Amino acid sequence: MTTTKGNPAGSLWKTTKENPIVVLMVIVAIIVGITKENFFSWGNLGNLVSNTAVRFIIALGVSGCLITKGTDLSAGRQVGFAGCLAGILVQRANYTGRQFANLPEFNMFVALLIVVAIGCLIGLLNGAIIAFLKVPPFITTLGTQTIVYGGCLVLTDAQPIGGFQENYTKLITGRIGSTEGFNLPYLLFVALAIGLFFWFLYNKTRHGKYMYAIGGNEVAAEVSGVNTRAALLRIYMTAGIMYAIGGWLLAAKSGGASASLGMGYELEAIAGCTIGGVSTTGGIGRVTGVLVGVLVFELLKIVLQFLGVNPYYNYIVQGIVIVVAVALDLRKYLAKK
Amino acid sequence: MSEYLLEMRDVCKSFPGVKALDHVQLRLRPGKVHALMGENGAGKSTLMKCMFGIYKMDEGTVLMDGEEVHIKDPMDALNHGIAMVHQELQPIPARTIGENIFLGRYPLKKFLGFFPVVDHKKMYEDTEKLMKKVRMDFDPKRKLGELSISQMQSVEIAKAVSANCRVLILDEPTSSLTQNEVDALFRIVEDLKEDGVAIVYISHKMDEILRISDEVTIMRDGQYIGTWDSSGLTTDFIITKMVGRELTNLYPERHNEPGEVVFEVKDFTSINPKSFRHASFSVRKGEILGVAGLVGAQRTELMEGIFGIRSRVSGTVSYRGKEMKIRRPKDAIDSGVAMLTEDRRGSGIMGVLSVADNISIASLNKYLDMGIVLNSKKIDELVETNRQKMNIKTPSGKTLIQSLSGGNQQKVLVGRWLANDPEVLILDEPTRGIDVGAKYEIYVIIEELARQGKSIIMISSEMGELIGMSDRIMVMCDGRVTGFIDGKDATQENIMALATQFE
Numbered sequence: 001m002t003t004t005k006g007n008p009a010g011s012l013w014k015t016t017k018e019n020p021i022v023v024l025m026v027i028v029a030i031i032v033g034i035t036k037e038n039f040f041s042w043g044n045l046g047n048l049v050s051n052t053a054v055r056f057i058i059a060l061g062v063s064g065c066l067i068t069k070g071t072d073l074s075a076g077r078q079v080g081f082a083g084c085l086a087g088i089l090v091q092r093a094n095y096t097g098r099q100f101a102n103l104p105e106f107n108m109f110v111a112l113l114i115v116v117a118i119g120c121l122i123g124l125l126n127g128a129i130i131a132f133l134k135v136p137p138f139i140t141t142l143g144t145q146t147i148v149y150g151g152c153l154v155l156t157d158a159q160p161i162g163g164f165q166e167n168y169t170k171l172i173t174g175r176i177g178s179t180e181g182f183n184l185p186y187l188l189f190v191a192l193a194i195g196l197f198f199w200f201l202y203n204k205t206r207h208g209k210y211m212y213a214i215g216g217n218e219v220a221a222e223v224s225g226v227n228t229r230a231a232l233l234r235i236y237m238t239a240g241i242m243y244a245i246g247g248w249l250l251a252a253k254s255g256g257a258s259a260s261l262g263m264g265y266e267l268e269a270i271a272g273c274t275i276g277g278v279s280t281t282g283g284i285g286r287v288t289g290v291l292v293g294v295l296v297f298e299l300l301k302i303v304l305q306f307l308g309v310n311p312y313y314n315y316i317v318q319g320i321v322i323v324v325a326v327a328l329d330l331r332k333y334l335a336k337k
Numbered sequence: 338m339s340e341y342l343l344e345m346r347d348v349c350k351s352f353p354g355v356k357a358l359d360h361v362q363l364r365l366r367p368g369k370v371h372a373l374m375g376e377n378g379a380g381k382s383t384l385m386k387c388m389f390g391i392y393k394m395d396e397g398t399v400l401m402d403g404e405e406v407h408i409k410d411p412m413d414a415l416n417h418g419i420a421m422v423h424q425e426l427q428p429i430p431a432r433t434i435g436e437n438i439f440l441g442r443y444p445l446k447k448f449l450g451f452f453p454v455v456d457h458k459k460m461y462e463d464t465e466k467l468m469k470k471v472r473m474d475f476d477p478k479r480k481l482g483e484l485s486i487s488q489m490q491s492v493e494i495a496k497a498v499s500a501n502c503r504v505l506i507l508d509e510p511t512s513s514l515t516q517n518e519v520d521a522l523f524r525i526v527e528d529l530k531e532d533g534v535a536i537v538y539i540s541h542k543m544d545e546i547l548r549i550s551d552e553v554t555i556m557r558d559g560q561y562i563g564t565w566d567s568s569g570l571t572t573d574f575i576i577t578k579m580v581g582r583e584l585t586n587l588y589p590e591r592h593n594e595p596g597e598v599v600f601e602v603k604d605f606t607s608i609n610p611k612s613f614r615h616a617s618f619s620v621r622k623g624e625i626l627g628v629a630g631l632v633g634a635q636r637t638e639l640m641e642g643i644f645g646i647r648s649r650v651s652g653t654v655s656y657r658g659k660e661m662k663i664r665r666p667k668d669a670i671d672s673g674v675a676m677l678t679e680d681r682r683g684s685g686i687m688g689v690l691s692v693a694d695n696i697s698i699a700s701l702n703k704y705l706d707m708g709i710v711l712n713s714k715k716i717d718e719l720v721e722t723n724r725q726k727m728n729i730k731t732p733s734g735k736t737l738i739q740s741l742s743g744g745n746q747q748k749v750l751v752g753r754w755l756a757n758d759p760e761v762l763i764l765d766e767p768t769r770g771i772d773v774g775a776k777y778e779i780y781v782i783i784e785e786l787a788r789q790g791k792s793i794i795m796i797s798s799e800m801g802e803l804i805g806m807s808d809r810i811m812v813m814c815d816g817r818v819t820g821f822i823d824g825k826d827a828t829q830e831n832i833m834a835l836a837t838q839f840e
Contacts (some may be wrong), residue, residue: 205711210701216694217687223666223678225667225669283687
């Protein structure tokens with residue numbers, strides 16, 4: 001986008017051509033905003049920000065898998081599992097519907113550490129199957145997705161989990177400012193911090209370079225002395241940790257959890273990444289792109305809601321957007337050939 | 338009746354920023370082999386793609402038998418009797434020879450009188466006839482994947498013949514063939530000539546061109562330079578026309594002085610019984626050791642075994658008497674061995690990444706601040722030093738490596754390895770697919786490295802390159818080391834004698 005200097009129209013056209021979905025969504029949002037009341041409101045903005053924040057964290061986890069030409073279909077179920085486990089750990093001791101009556105009440109940060117540790121292990125399992133047994137990531141994570149869901153059902157007995165400690169829900173749903181007027185949810189800062197960490201990881205560390213190298217050409221990376229197996233392990237492990245954090249946040253944000261928590265989040269995350277320019281052909285993707293992609297996807301959902309579309313149609317629209325985004329991305333790649 | 342079977346007149350084609358073809362002419366006579374020559378990027382492939390309907394010409398006309406034709410797409414080209422055997426074959430290895438030949442146009446018969454199904458009997462009968470025509474005696478039901486590359490190529494030619502082609506384009510057909518296989522291919526070409534087929538032959542190999550072609554058209558930078566009768570042409574003349582200047586030296590003068598033996602490989606044997614076995618050799622400090630052999634001699638496999646890419650059952654590698662434990666490439670790199678692999682696209686470049694990323698990937702440990710943070714300034718310096726030292730033509734370090742020419746990509750890869758300052762450098766076909774000018778630059782770099790005292794092992798399939806660049810040549814045949822020849826005494830004949838010493 002550096003060419004066509006002194007020709008803003010040309011430059012704008014190029015941007016549009018490269019990110020048609022993003023531009024289209026912004027235009028649609030502006031039109032909806034003008035025609036519908038309350039669209040441009042602090043309340044709606046706060047809503048958008050906190051929805052985006054959680055999904056951004058999960059999408060960052062998936063992004064590493066996608067950049068290395070993999071994928072992680074177990075993302076959503078891992079989020080759900082972490083959410084349920086965190087929920088069980090932070091249930092108030094005096095709450096009557098406790099899942100495990102004899103379990104002591106945990107500090108929420110201890111709960112976070114526990115779910116992160118378990119997320120790390122699940123990620124490690126994914127990574128090990130992919131890196132050592134060479135099972136394609138699609139199949140691997142399709143399997144672990146089901147395993148994790150089963151584990152979650154066993155853990156929760158398919159019962160909803162409620163009665164969380166108040167400071168847990170408050171911390172996550174809390175915000176600077178008031179709910180009515182200008183406000184910045186705490187979640188925003190959590191997401192920003194994690195986003196910064198990933199930017200650093202992807203751009204300033206060996207791990208990041210190795211990740212892009214594996215996506216660009218795994219054989220070449222291996223021949224260049226990159227320990228590709230260790231790198232893949234780290235990538236899927238980091239992903240697992242992100243899902244755990246995401247689940248921990250999501251349970252608090254929802255004020256309750258159940259086995260269906262996080263369902264379909266892997267697709268939203270993959271869609272966000274793809275809209276944001278993470279290429280399914282490998283080796284390409286930026287943290288800022290993931291942010292834009294997730295934001296646009298959330299914007300789409302809110303726009304549909306404001307337009308009064310039957311929520312069941314949302315899935316249809318979202319599915320179409322995912323396919324279109326990948327198709328456009330591949331066209332970009334084909335054109336370059 | 339026109340004198341020419343196919344004529345391309347004043348063909349022009351532009352891509353954004355480049356004029357790929359500028360009023361190019363090509364005239365093919367029936368029953369003649371027409372060689373199309375030029376450096377990489379001269380526009381040969383673009384011209385062929387225009388003929389084959391893959392690209393649309395901006396200007397120009399195509400005439401067949403003196404009448405103008407408009408070829409819309411490859412299917413249309415086939416209908417006009419134009420067939421192309423691609424540089425990179427794209428067969429379906431898991432299917433049979435017959436199915437590959439008739440892919441997309443299977444003979445049909447009616448099942449129960451109305452339902453069209455593939456007529457396998459007819460397909461395999463026809464295949465058998467075709468295979469005879471290309472002098473191949475194979476069961477048409479064999480899986481294509483069981484064939485050697487040259488045999489697959491013959492199948493491709495059979496496919497072209499089956500389409501009743503009148504113009505056959507052979508794009509670098511011999512790049513991975515042995516001498517015997519080249520001879521077999523040439524016999525097929527002679528047969529086709531007798532049938533009146535016009536053949537376009539694209540190759541970089543001068544001796545082949547002079548042997549097989551009747552006419553030569555030379556292109557340079559998208560321009561048409563001229564067409565000559567092959568008889569009476571010399572290699573020097575062709576090269577001069579191709580590069581547009583006199584190339585006085587094909588190889589630089591060597592001033593490196595081989596010293597004491599530093600790198601020793603003993604009794605290397607692959608886990609694969611058909612691959613390298615009991616291979617032993619040594620390399621001196623500052624020596625260039627050429628490695629010769631036919632395709633299938635397992636040279637690449639042996640070197641990849643040493644580098645830790647392939648597994649072995651026995652064998653040791655030592656540097657200055659100390660044994661190196663190499664299980665994977667990382668171990669080799671850590672102990673000062675580097676390897677430029679043969680397949681630049683497959684295991685060399687990371688196409689969608691920048692030049693800077695590509696050049697630094699093997700040596701990132703050197704550019705760390707506080708043990709974690711990569712110092713982009715140091716990486717930029719690495720790019721800049723290499724760019725100047727090796728004359729790498731790239732707009733900047735941020736440019737994607739896939740947009741560079743083959744020669745420049747290769748220089749970036751050489752830079753990747755030099756960044757680690759290795760003591761032993763294994764180069765596998767370092768100049769394959771690189772044009773004449775850039776080749777010379779690569780030779781200069783290799784000579785300079787040897788002069789600095791690095792030990793160089795260079796696999797090459799080009800005799801001239803081996804003889805011109807090596808202090809010593811190791812020859813392999815069928816997985817074994819069959820002998821060593823001093824660079825000064827090496828001739829094509831004595832190398833070939835060792836390279837064909839089958840057990």
